[in-house]
Amino acid sequence: MNGGYAKSILAELLRPGTFSAIVAVDPTMFPRSIHINAPFEDHPMAQLTMKRRDTWKDRAEAKADLLKKKFFREWHPEALDVYVEYGMVDVVNDDGSTNVTLKCPKFQEAVTFACVGTGLYDAFERLNELEIPVQLITGENSNINPQVLVEMKLANCKYGSLETIKGTGHLLSLEKPQETADVISRFLDRALGASKSNIEETKARL
Numbered sequence: 001m002n003g004g005y006a007k008s009i010l011a012e013l014l015r016p017g018t019f020s021a022i023v024a025v026d027p028t029m030f031p032r033s034i035h036i037n038a039p040f041e042d043h044p045m046a047q048l049t050m051k052r053r054d055t056w057k058d059r060a061e062a063k064a065d066l067l068k069k070k071f072f073r074e075w076h077p078e079a080l081d082v083y084v085e086y087g088m089v090d091v092v093n094d095d096g097s098t099n100v101t102l103k104c105p106k107f108q109e110a111v112t113f114a115c116v117g118t119g120l121y122d123a124f125e126r127l128n129e130l131e132i133p134v135q136l137i138t139g140e141n142s143n144i145n146p147q148v149l150v151e152m153k154l155a156n157c158k159y160g161s162l163e164t165i166k167g168t169g170h171l172l173s174l175e176k177p178q179e180t181a182d183v184i185s186r187f188l189d190r191a192l193g194a195s196k197s198n199i200e201e202t203k204a205r206l
Contacts, residue, residue: 006027007119008024021135022134025137080174136161138163139165139169142172165180165183
């Protein structure tokens with residue numbers, strides 16, 4: 001099962017009180033009417049991932065290559081720089097030449113798309129059992145969470161609230177990190193009564 005938010009929801013249901021609140025940023029949870037499982041060789045996201053370039057001469061070439069794609073041009077510049085610096089690793093080849101490649105092999109990423117299991121369905125169906133505040137944050141143009149699905153998720157939450165970040169897609173925290181952080185901060189203040197002095201103490205339980 002992939003989907004960190006689904007895991008958090010199921011963990012809270014398994015052991016209530018594990019979290020004081022849950023912040024779900026464009027969460028991947030779906031009703032069973034939406035079919036997201038498919039054999040690896042037929043899964044569109046898995047196969048698209050396998051076609052990605054994953055090796056470059058150096059980080060400068062990697063960044064230049066990524067910026068050719070609209071997907072990465074929409075990221076905040078600092079987020080892209082962090083990805084290039086820390087999401088890649090230096091490699092020394094047998095002939096002594098060097099290059100950089102992704103720390104997470106593209107095959108591993110593809111497997112996470114194809115090997116979903118039932119967790120994303122289970123979390124969606126059991127949202128209404130949560131007895132803690134849930135902050136849904138979605139991207140205005142998210143291809144993962146169209147408006148009708150967002151409304152279904154919100155309706156399933158007893159203590160849910162929703163914020164939409166304008167002009168962003170599924171990776172809104174990489175596209176507009178400050179706006180996303182501001183939404184989370186406001187939620188913490190509201191849901192936990194957390195002052196600026198004790199945010200660090202309370203956020204550890206989120």
